Amino acid sequence: MFRNRHIITAVEIGTSKICVLIGEANQQGHISVLAHGESPVESGVVCKGEIIDMDRVTRYLDEAIEKAEYAADVDIDSNNLYISVTGSHIRSMKGSGHVIVSGEGRRISQEHMVEALRNATMVPIPPECVILNSVDGNFLIDGLRRIADPEGQIADKLEAFAHIIYGNRNCIENFQAPLRELGYDGSIPVFSAIAAASGILTDDELKNGVLMIDMGAGTTEYMLFHDSGAQASGILAVGCDHMANDLSVGLDLNISLCRKMIGDNTTHSRKEHGQAFIEIDGNIGSRKIPAVSVEKIVDLRLRELFGLILSQLQSTRMLPFIDRGIVLTGGGALLPQVREIAGSVFEAPVRIGSPLELSGSVTNLKSPRYGMVFGLLKHGDRDRQIRKSGPEGPSGAIIKNIDRKLISASRDTMRWLKNAIKF
Amino acid sequence: MAEKRDKILGSHKMNNASDITAKAVVLGLGNAGTKIVGELSQLNGSSWLSIGAADTDKSSLERCGLQNSFPVGFEWTHGTGCGGNVIKGERAFAHPSRTRIIEFLSGASLVVVTGGMGGGTATAGCSSIARAAKKMGIPSIFIITTPFSFEGHSKRETAEGGIKMLLTDADIVISVPNDILYSSIAAHTSAEDAFKKSDIEIARAVLGIAEIIRCRNILSADISDFKNILQKRKSLCCLGLGSAERSEGENFSHIALERLMASPLLGGTENIREADAVILTLTGGPELNIAEMRHSLEAVQRYTENDTKLIVGANTDPLYADRIQLTLISVRYEFSPDAPEEFSDVADFQEQLASDQPELPLLPVSKGIFTNTSRNIFSSQDLDIPTFLRQGVHLDKGR
Numbered sequence: 001m002f003r004n005r006h007i008i009t010a011v012e013i014g015t016s017k018i019c020v021l022i023g024e025a026n027q028q029g030h031i032s033v034l035a036h037g038e039s040p041v042e043s044g045v046v047c048k049g050e051i052i053d054m055d056r057v058t059r060y061l062d063e064a065i066e067k068a069e070y071a072a073d074v075d076i077d078s079n080n081l082y083i084s085v086t087g088s089h090i091r092s093m094k095g096s097g098h099v100i101v102s103g104e105g106r107r108i109s110q111e112h113m114v115e116a117l118r119n120a121t122m123v124p125i126p127p128e129c130v131i132l133n134s135v136d137g138n139f140l141i142d143g144l145r146r147i148a149d150p151e152g153q154i155a156d157k158l159e160a161f162a163h164i165i166y167g168n169r170n171c172i173e174n175f176q177a178p179l180r181e182l183g184y185d186g187s188i189p190v191f192s193a194i195a196a197a198s199g200i201l202t203d204d205e206l207k208n209g210v211l212m213i214d215m216g217a218g219t220t221e222y223m224l225f226h227d228s229g230a231q232a233s234g235i236l237a238v239g240c241d242h243m244a245n246d247l248s249v250g251l252d253l254n255i256s257l258c259r260k261m262i263g264d265n266t267t268h269s270r271k272e273h274g275q276a277f278i279e280i281d282g283n284i285g286s287r288k289i290p291a292v293s294v295e296k297i298v299d300l301r302l303r304e305l306f307g308l309i310l311s312q313l314q315s316t317r318m319l320p321f322i323d324r325g326i327v328l329t330g331g332g333a334l335l336p337q338v339r340e341i342a343g344s345v346f347e348a349p350v351r352i353g354s355p356l357e358l359s360g361s362v363t364n365l366k367s368p369r370y371g372m373v374f375g376l377l378k379h380g381d382r383d384r385q386i387r388k389s390g391p392e393g394p395s396g397a398i399i400k401n402i403d404r405k406l407i408s409a410s411r412d413t414m415r416w417l418k419n420a421i422k423f
Numbered sequence: 424m425a426e427k428r429d430k431i432l433g434s435h436k437m438n439n440a441s442d443i444t445a446k447a448v449v450l451g452l453g454n455a456g457t458k459i460v461g462e463l464s465q466l467n468g469s470s471w472l473s474i475g476a477a478d479t480d481k482s483s484l485e486r487c488g489l490q491n492s493f494p495v496g497f498e499w500t501h502g503t504g505c506g507g508n509v510i511k512g513e514r515a516f517a518h519p520s521r522t523r524i525i526e527f528l529s530g531a532s533l534v535v536v537t538g539g540m541g542g543g544t545a546t547a548g549c550s551s552i553a554r555a556a557k558k559m560g561i562p563s564i565f566i567i568t569t570p571f572s573f574e575g576h577s578k579r580e581t582a583e584g585g586i587k588m589l590l591t592d593a594d595i596v597i598s599v600p601n602d603i604l605y606s607s608i609a610a611h612t613s614a615e616d617a618f619k620k621s622d623i624e625i626a627r628a629v630l631g632i633a634e635i636i637r638c639r640n641i642l643s644a645d646i647s648d649f650k651n652i653l654q655k656r657k658s659l660c661c662l663g664l665g666s667a668e669r670s671e672g673e674n675f676s677h678i679a680l681e682r683l684m685a686s687p688l689l690g691g692t693e694n695i696r697e698a699d700a701v702i703l704t705l706t707g708g709p710e711l712n713i714a715e716m717r718h719s720l721e722a723v724q725r726y727t728e729n730d731t732k733l734i735v736g737a738n739t740d741p742l743y744a745d746r747i748q749l750t751l752i753s754v755r756y757e758f759s760p761d762a763p764e765e766f767s768d769v770a771d772f773q774e775q776l777a778s779d780q781p782e783l784p785l786l787p788v789s790k791g792i793f794t795n796t797s798r799n800i801f802s803s804q805d806l807d808i809p810t811f812l813r814q815g816v817h818l819d820k821g822r
Contacts, residue, residue: 048797126725129725250809250820287821293820301809
């Protein structure tokens with residue numbers, strides 16, 4: 001009984017919080033959260049998704065891990081330890097690869113698909129970068145038909161498309177460094193937008209097209225899905241901290257106060273109660289700041305942020321395909337005006353994404369703030385199954401039928417599978 | 424049918440051949456220039472260049488041991504140099520010496536001149552050669568070093584004067600401050616090594632630039648592309664070169680790329696990202712395969728932003744058998760080339776008057792907590808500066 005426990009740990013080193021989730025996967029493939037440890041991070045320790053003060057990050061991480069381990073009453077399994085990675089160094093590109101379908105009756109087999117996908121991930125990237133993750137896209141048969149699962153089709157040529165996310169090697173290892181310091185080697189880095197998408201998007205959304213925007217404190221990641229494959233992704237080093245900073249610069253306020261104003265929506269609730277001013281007690285007596293000023297600053301920043309994402313996506317020509325609209329998550333999704341602004345910029349319906357199918361003893365996670373880290377746990381569970389997959393293996397679509405021969409034949413395949421994601 | 428195809432292939436081959444025979448003349452001026460071309464003649468792949476050196480100092484010409492060495496002004500200096508005197512240098516490049524050099528330059532499709540500014544020979548010689556090349560209709564590129572800051576103000580003034588004179592006639596001037604050149608060398612390197620290394624570095628740069636005129640047989644990029652980019656306005660140029668041999672491993676194109684990025688004169692990958700234009704040339708042996716070529720060229724492209732003008736040239740040459748060489752020149756304009764002129768239209772101007780008077784944009788912009796963090800430039804806007812400041816929105820701060 002005990003041997004079958006699969007303990008998975010997800011770690012997020014964010015600009016506003018360091019969060020550790022410990023989860024356990026049951027046989028049915030559902031994951032229940034056992035414990036949640038969190039340390040708040042003050043301003044300047046992590047900035048725009050990049051670690052500035054390694055010592056303090058290590059200390060906070062230690063605290064968070066301790067809290068989580070104590071609550072869960074299990075030890076972290078360092079083989080199943082996942083860390084989210086973000087930062088402006090991360091870039092993405094589309095890879096394509098093809099195979100000539102040979103063999104009996106020219107039927108496409110799993111081997112063909114794996115081969116084509118592997119060719120698709122062989123892309124030239126700058127020498128100091130490494131491929132972080134690759135997300136399987138769809139397939140094109142004979143250059144004519146686009147299909148998500150081409151197995152069994154008759155074809156001459158199979159083309160595969162993959163969305164490849166790569167980043168600076170050193171920056172990625174920087175995220176793993178505090179974990180290594182604490183004795184957890186071999187943590188697996190995952191691009192945070194992929195994690196967030198695993199946690200908050202429904203299958204229906206993934207299939208019919210959705211744009212996910214994860215607004216964290218330091219960075220904002222976005223990823224566009226259609227046909228169960230990632231079509232575009234990107235990252236902007238702009239987050240809620242920028243709004244706090246804008247307030248601080250514009251209204252001459254202390255930055256920690258501004259962070260609090262952004263965090264608990266002071267202005268909005270004041271306005272609901274009919275108060276048009278916010279009173280601030282400063283060094284030189286109290287000051288009345290018009291709520292309109294605060295709102296204006298935040299609005300301008302949000303509008304600009306969404307506008308930038310829009311302009312990035314326009315070049316991909318994928319925007320008309322987001323039938324299910326926009327899903328916002330991350331701490332920024334809690335801002336009262338964010339839905340309206342996103343809706344007007346993208347001209348699409350907007351929903352706020354919180355962890356889906358959340359189960360387990362921890363109940364306070366049903367908030368967009370935890371969408372990403374919960375997704376990381378979910379993603380970790382899927383990745384764990386792929387990594388250990390034997391014949392009776394996991395549920396991922398392409399991994400579903402890979403037979404033992406293929407897995408054991410080539411370690412290379414395994415390495416490739418480790419970083420590959422299928423939604 | 425087959426005959427016809429052969430014919431086409433044959434003529435195609437001939438085209439290739441004619442491009443490869445494009446003649447580039449490299450001329451080193453003065454003491455520093457002579458040393459640089461001396462190193463250049465030792466470099467792999469430089470045998471297609473006609474290399475010459477001209478100096479007023481006899482001993483330096485003897486040391487470099489080049490065939491085409493032009494003692495200038497020996498009639499009256501007797502080979503003792505011109506002692507940093509620019510007037511003497513100008514006299515040295517006058518009639519009898521000049522005709523010999525012009526003879527050497529004739530028939531070239533490109534002249535590359537190198538030398539150290541601030542002395543007598545190179546400072547005066549560069550502008551003299553530039554005028555000669557202009558008259559002969561040969562494009563000229565000058566890669567010159569400027570003196571160390573410890574060499575004093577007067578020498579710097581001489582050098583700056585020389586560059587000013589040169590700019591009127593030369594097509595392209597790339598000046599490399601010695602201070603920058605030497606800052607990339609480890610502090611414990613012996614002085615002799617350091618000077619030799621930097622000579623080699625400049626020699627490699629010369630070789631890389633000369634390579635541009637040959638990039639025609641696969642992907643064309645030529646001197647006019649280069650001129651087009653540089654002539655728009657004053658610009659800052661950085662230059663890097665990386666080469667690798669097949670014997671170093673299967674991924675030798677990758678090794679070349681890594682070396683290119685580590686080139687001391689290039690100033691790091693960040694520099695490429697901020698460049699307005701990038702000129703990249705690749706030279707490989709005839710056996711270079713398409714995957715290797717694509718790998719290198721695409722990887723460089725990943726370093727650049729989308730709006731960067733990218734000019735790519737590729738070339739194969741039997742001289743480069745089992746070798747690959749990448750040359751990259753990144754160009755940054757001092758001002759954005761597409762910057763709209765203010766009040767270009769009268770109507771615009773009136774509109775401007777009608778609206779409220781905006782706040783003066785001269786106030787220093789504050790970035791608050793992001794002051795000392797990595798920069799966050801996105802489509803030429805600094806996203807760390809509050810949006811309302813950038814858009815000029817006025818706010819009521821309350822009281």
